[in-house]
Structure formats: C-alpha cells, structure tokens
Amino acid sequence: MTFDVGAFMLQSVPFARTLDITFDRIEPGLAVARMPDRPDLRNHVGGPHAGALFTLAESASGAAMLSAFGDQLTRATPLAVGAAIRYVKLALGEVVAEARLAASREEVVARLDTGERPEFEVAVTVSTADGTPVCEVGVTWTLRPNR
Template identity: 65%
Template sequence: MSFDVGEFLLQSVPFARELGITFDKVSKGVAICRLPDRPELHNHVGGPHAGALFTLAESASGAATLSLFGSELSRAVPLVTTSTVTYRKLAMGEIVAEAHLDASREEVLAELDAGRRPEFRVTVTLTNADGLTVSDLTVTWTLRPTA
C-alpha cells in the first residue's frame, strides 16, 4: 500500500485522533493500535469507557481493512455493518487492540468485481498491559460500490 494507513485513518476519523489512538503496526490484513490511559477517557470504575474501547477496536479493524482494500477507495467505500463485543475483564491502563481480517483480498475483490457488495469479518482482541484479554470483538465490514 502506498500510504500510511494509520495516519490516513486518524485524518479520516477525528474521534479516533481525539482519543489519542496510535498505530504500532498495519500490514496485510493485520493492525495493532493502542489507547492511552488518560483520566478523561475513564468511566465510573476508573478504566477506559466502553465507547473508547469500541473506538479503539473499530479503528484497528478499519486499519486492517484498509491495509488490504485501501487501493480500492476510488470504487468502493468500506463501511461497518455489524459489531459484536464481549467484555471479559475490567479494562485498566493502556489498552492494545490487535485486529485480523478473516477473508482473503482475492475473495472479497472477486465479489466486488461480480457486482456484489462483499461482507467480511475482522476479529479484534483488546489486551491490557499484562497481556490479558479484556475484550473480544467481531466487526463485519462491507465494501459499498461508489458507482
């Protein structure tokens, strides 16, 4: 991909930038990003608010998606269709999201080329500083043709 996906996403989604999300890695259907531990992002129990956690996970899933389909933005817009969140443990401190796209580029583009609106899943795991899973998400994306 010829552009910095993390930077592109932060420019395109100001809310992710406002939360202070940073990207550690983006490549070939995988993205790793983090949410800093800032008091203004905390909820009533002192950890990151569920909305901040969701935005972190959605940002990671979007970056994983753009890493494979960013070159197709002239003909299709990536959009989330559904998300499922499982909160496993109270999140505290800095949180890291790791996203993996569960489909091949070739399969998704074949559907798009056939005139269909492809859907594919991105799985995201959120972990705390100790490496413990605090949440799992499945985000389903589509590529909506622009024409």
C-alpha cells in the same frame, strides 16, 4: 494505491485523534492500535469507558481493513455495517487492540469484481499492555461499489 494507513485513519476519523489512538503496526490484513490511560476516558470503576474500548477496536479494524483493501478505494467505499463486543475482564491502564482480517482478500475482491457488495469480518482482541485480554470485538465491513 499505497498510502500510510495509520495517518489516513487519524486524518479521516477525528474521534480517534480525540482518544489519542496510535498505530503500532499495520500490515496487510493486520493492525495494532493503542490507547493511553487517561482519567477523562475512564468509567465508574476506573477502567477505560466501554465506548472508548469500542472506538479503539473499531479503529483498529478499519486500519486492518484498509491495509488489505486500500487499493480498492477508487471503486468502492468501505463501510462498517455491524459489530459485536464481548467484555471479558476489567481493563486498567493503557489498552492495545489487535485486529485481523478474518476473510480471504482474494474472495472479497472477486465478489466485488462481479458487482456484489461483499461483507467480511475483522476480528479484534483488546488487551491490557501486559497482554491480558479485556474484550473481543467482531466488526463486519462491506465494500460498497461506487456508482
């Protein structure tokens, strides 16, 4: 199945559209997403709210996951099953999330082939527009076999 992962994400996840998230780059196992600096998305210290940062990171992770496993959607439903976030620096201005599949696609598909419900990680770094890291996020995904 070949499709525009960024467009699919924005169509199927309305909250990502609410935050004006856009996708700069998507390729197998990788996605780069961006969120603008808007006053209504800021926290009490002037940076993007933690929830907005998390949503950006989770959206990027979903695009990275779909870019690797979109061809499996006819037989499995992707679900985020866990996440952890670590804030490392105050973000100011526009932020960019780079998400990378941390698992082997072949191993995940092989486990799905045996009827398992594989879980795998997508690692995300969120940075300011100049490349300064502001948070690190790990999202655990699963492919739940369709019955």
